[in-house]
Amino acid sequence: MARTAKANCWDVMTCGRGLASVEPCPAALDATCDGVNGGMNAGRICWTVPGTFCSGEIQGDFLDKQETCLACRFFLQVRHEEGQEFRFVKLAQGVLDVEDLHARITQVESLMGIRDRLRARFNLDAVIAEITRQARVLTRAQRSLVLLLRGNPPSLHGEFRLRGSVMAVDIPCDESSAVGYAAVNNQTVNVKDPYRAPVQQDDVPFNQAFDEACDCRTDSLLAVPVRDSDGRVVGVITAANSAKGWFSQDDQWFMECYAVEVGLAVEKARLMEEAVLAGRMASISESLAGLSHFLKDVAHALVGTSFIIRRAIRQGRMEDVKAAWEILDRHVKRLADLCKDVLTYDPERPDEIAPGNLNATVRDAVSLVQPEARTRAVELTTELGAGLTRWRHSKRGIYRCIVNLVVNAFDACLPGGGHVTVMTERRGDEAVIRVVDDGRGMDEETKARALETFKSGNQVGGSGIGLPTVVEIAERHGGRLEVESTPGRGSTFTVHLAGAGHLDRKY
């Protein structure tokens, strides 16, 4: 018991319950705090001792009396006298200094922070990367790893970076290793100095295989089971090689908090992945259904017309051959267009973009569909703007855009004919191509469907790939497609093409 020259609480508060009194205060008797803040026993950290006798009455524990204590002149005096060395808290294991307390607060804040961040994330890999990084920092570990159960028989699978390359590890889910033990027994395992004691308390074994595979040495290891919301173990989170030599009870507590977050994140990420996959499958299936419907329509016409032609030739009815041949021709063209669109749509097959006369390309494309316009009683005109003679564009791509948009416009004009105008205009940094019709127009739902792959918004029955192809081509030009439409009044499709500076050079 070291005596000091510094004043103890009983000296300052003059309670008469000092060590030398008949009935000493618990603060005067608490030898576990002797010397703290330079006092005798708990004489200078009395606020942490329950049942002290000050202000003439017996006090409760720290929580009860903290308000009084923190305002007490003796507390303020000690804090002032000790300055940087001031110790505020006493825990069961000993006394923590202010710095330690701050470190703990930082850990709790970080835990709360990561919780918010993780809950906003769906990508499992990103979640795991974030958790292992935080766990490493907070437990001051050399490395941290999340291992998830998978396969049959189940093993614990994890991936990590080692000296610049990604390593994968599969640990059997059995009691042959500390990590497996944690998973099988649904229990936290804290391994200390395993090379000296390969079998730890509770018969937790240590398996050197991981160290050998990764050419490292584990001196301490914390393995905490990760559970899903039903409490089933789905993996293990580990931290290895604490900077303090081993992992404390606090580290264990933090890792268990992390494990809860990992469990939720894993579950959420898996649900999300399943939902995305299911969505993708549904979309593929819907796309195939749409395409199949288009092909059935075309096949229906081909089978029918070829029957009519064969029979008409046999019977010598040439007028039937001619009429059926026209229908056959149209459907062969629909098929050919689909093939071209599929090729254009293929991102693996980019087109060449070069400076050229955009108006000339538009004029050529319009002349291609002019005969079709006449058969449909549609008046097709152009209004071409200035400043577009050397505009970087894909000739083939713009052809497809114009033909697709104009034929769509024809379809919109059915059955009584109508007016379709193709306009070009230079507007600052971009070129604009507009296809305007006065046809039946689209409501919002039809408009949305029209832009989705293989879901034709066209009542006449398109392949469902025409407009997405236009979007694809516009985007390859650093531009976009805009659609305005009013039911009963017509539609305007506007293709914006970026100037040379906006183009992706690869294209």
Added chain:
Amino acid sequence: MSETKKKILVVDDDTDDLKMLSMILEPEGYDVVTAENGVEALEQVESEDPDLILLDVMMPELDGFAACDKLKSSPASQGIPVVLLTGVAKQITKTRYPIDGVLRAQAEEYLEKPVEPEELLRVVASFFK
């Protein structure tokens, strides 16, 4: 001969398909009248009194299912056989098909697209034996 000519109402929103079906049927001795949608079909049934109706399922406004439902629920037209032409045969049992999940009015026959013309003629002829 003209008195015994059977009249077939072909209903399809695709004008090419309408023309093609007419060209398949007419040389075989059928009288063909056409309609481009379900509403028009109901009008044609009243004015033309056909012996058989070929009905495309996928049509705007009143689709083939709904049109068939109306035909079969009206005493004036319920005796006229209906053949549905469809690309979605999976939805259809031989003579019944669901509308909003309920099995509704009956069509006598259905043909799945692409329809083989020989099969179409065989089915059509079977109603006039």
